[in-house]
Amino acid sequence: MINDNEKLKPPPYKIKVVEPIKKTTREERKKWLEEAGYNFFNIAAENIYIDLLTDSGTSAMSDYQWAGLMLGDESYAQCKNFFNLQDVIRDITGYKYFIPTHQGRSAENLICYALNLDHTKVTISNQFFDTTRANIETSGAKAHDFVISEAYKPSLIHDFKGNLDISALENYIKNEGDVSLIVVTVTNNAGGGQPVSLANIIEVSRIAKMNNIPFFLDAARFAENAYFIKLREKEYHELSPKEIAFKMFSYADGCMVSAKKDGLVNIGGFIALNDDQLYRRIKERMTVIEGFPTYGGLAGRDLEAIARGLTEVLQEDYLEYRHQQLEYLGKGLEKGGIPFIKPVGGHSINLDAKSFLPHIPQSQFPAWALTVALYEHHGIRAAELGSVAFGRKKDDGSWIYPELEQVRLAIPRRVYSQEHLNYVIDSVLDLYKHRIEITGMKIIDDPGVLRHFTARFRPLEQE
Numbered sequence: 199m200i201n202d203n204e205k206l207k208p209p210p211y212k213i214k215v216v217e218p219i220k221k222t223t224r225e226e227r228k229k230w231l232e233e234a235g236y237n238f239f240n241i242a243a244e245n246i247y248i249d250l251l252t253d254s255g256t257s258a259m260s261d262y263q264w265a266g267l268m269l270g271d272e273s274y275a276q277c278k279n280f281f282n283l284q285d286v287i288r289d290i291t292g293y294k295y296f297i298p299t300h301q302g303r304s305a306e307n308l309i310c311y312a313l314n315l316d317h318t319k320v321t322i323s324n325q326f327f328d329t330t331r332a333n334i335e336t337s338g339a340k341a342h343d344f345v346i347s348e349a350y351k352p353s354l355i356h357d358f359k360g361n362l363d364i365s366a367l368e369n370y371i372k373n374e375g376d377v378s379l380i381v382v383t384v385t386n387n388a389g390g391g392q393p394v395s396l397a398n399i400i401e402v403s404r405i406a407k408m409n410n411i412p413f414f415l416d417a418a419r420f421a422e423n424a425y426f427i428k429l430r431e432k433e434y435h436e437l438s439p440k441e442i443a444f445k446m447f448s449y450a451d452g453c454m455v456s457a458k459k460d461g462l463v464n465i466g467g468f469i470a471l472n473d474d475q476l477y478r479r480i481k482e483r484m485t486v487i488e489g490f491p492t493y494g495g496l497a498g499r500d501l502e503a504i505a506r507g508l509t510e511v512l513q514e515d516y517l518e519y520r521h522q523q524l525e526y527l528g529k530g531l532e533k534g535g536i537p538f539i540k541p542v543g544g545h546s547i548n549l550d551a552k553s554f555l556p557h558i559p560q561s562q563f564p565a566w567a568l569t570v571a572l573y574e575h576h577g578i579r580a581a582e583l584g585s586v587a588f589g590r591k592k593d594d595g596s597w598i599y600p601e602l603e604q605v606r607l608a609i610p611r612r613v614y615s616q617e618h619l620n621y622v623i624d625s626v627l628d629l630y631k632h633r634i635e636i637t638g639m640k641i642i643d644d645p646g647v648l649r650h651f652t653a654r655f656r657p658l659e660q661e
Contacts, residue, residue, distance in 0.1 A: 235654025270499025298494030302456025360386030391543025562638025
């Protein structure tokens with residue numbers, strides 16, 4: 199399948215601890231799916247063979263990080279690990295203030311509160327991901343995606359499909375009025391882990407400053423984005439990922455981060471910014487909902503693990519291997535004719551479910567159906583980023599469907615080997631050969647907000 203020239207180079211680490219995984223039968227998986235309402239979030243993790251549901255909180259920590267756990271200062275206030283992490287974040291971002299949170303969606307919630315977002319406010323992004331959009335919309339504000347049009351063409355090769363459409367942003371501000379917040383997600387998770395160029399970040403910054411609009415980076419995958427900039431923007435080839443990341447942050451007013459991605463930890467997040475008044479409002483609110491400002495819902499040991507993970511994630515040999523791992527998976531799928539979002543993203547391969555299952559209309563949730571089939575037949579858990587996650591219901595009950603219908607194969611950091619990826623490739627190729635046998639799905643319990651986490655389904659063949 200893959201010749202010697204296409205094999206992965208050895209990773210820049212060796213295995214010290216292993217965790218067993220078990221194989222299961224198709225009959226067992228069919229039973230578990232039925233019990234779970236065909237929602238893979240309800241499948242017990244021990245019954246997953248290869249878990250590609252998310253790269254969030256699923257990284258393998260290093261010995262350096264585990265050693266840091268033993269240095270956790272569990273004092274309620276002013277623990278030393280807070281100051282260690284503060285120093286690291288200031289060094290990477292250049293921002294004056296830092297606020298820890300227990301994960302990224304809490305950071306998003308605090309930003310919405312601090313900016314007084316309500317039904318009169320409008321926010322703009324390249325593409326908001328699920329929890330960011332949910333936090334904004336539950337506050338009452340509107341959330342608009344202005345990613346470039348190339349992002350909606352799965353097979354098109356474009357270096358920076360995550361870029362925000364500058365013309366659309368300028369036209370909206372000129373013709374529609376006030377914007378309360380601009381968020382650029384790096385990399386763009388909703389569009390296949392596609393990067394944003396530094397040139398685009400600079401242009402967004404210029405427009406935001408000209409119009410006095412707060413501009414934040416959703417920087418959960420900042421290091422992966424910095425590495426893409428190094429590879430694809432020639433004027434930055436000679437800079438280190440850390441130097442590029444610093445430049446990225448320098449053009450924004452602040453960032454909100456889920457450290458469960460490029461922080462290489464299992465829990466944690468933070469906000470970093472320069473604005474004194476905004477910092478004070480966030481700090482006051484987080485004391486109510488997260489805890490004292492120097493622990494933010496985390497143990498001291500967690501803060502130390504994040505500090506060390508943020509340092510490790512910017513090491514170029516790690517980022518090079520991470521990139522090669524995704525490229526390897528993409529090449530294996532491409533050889534088999536599998537349709538996916540191109541070019542390969544920073545943390546995932548996103549299958550194009552519309553092209554994979556053209557016989558299933560969006561009203562029958564093809565991406566969800568594909569994800570169910572992948573688990574039933576091969577024990578692989580993936581994430582649906584299609585009509586369930588991003589579709590919207592009108593007041594009359596009809597649906598507005600997203601342009602992309604994706605199944606995300608998110609690769610946990612420092613977890614799976616080349617052999618695991620080979621199994622994924624073989625499994626997807628096998629499923630593609632039998633794709634006509636896959637049937638659509640029907641929602642039988644729809645919670646509305648973030649429905650993909652808890653909705654229940656029924657295969658249409660059971661109707």
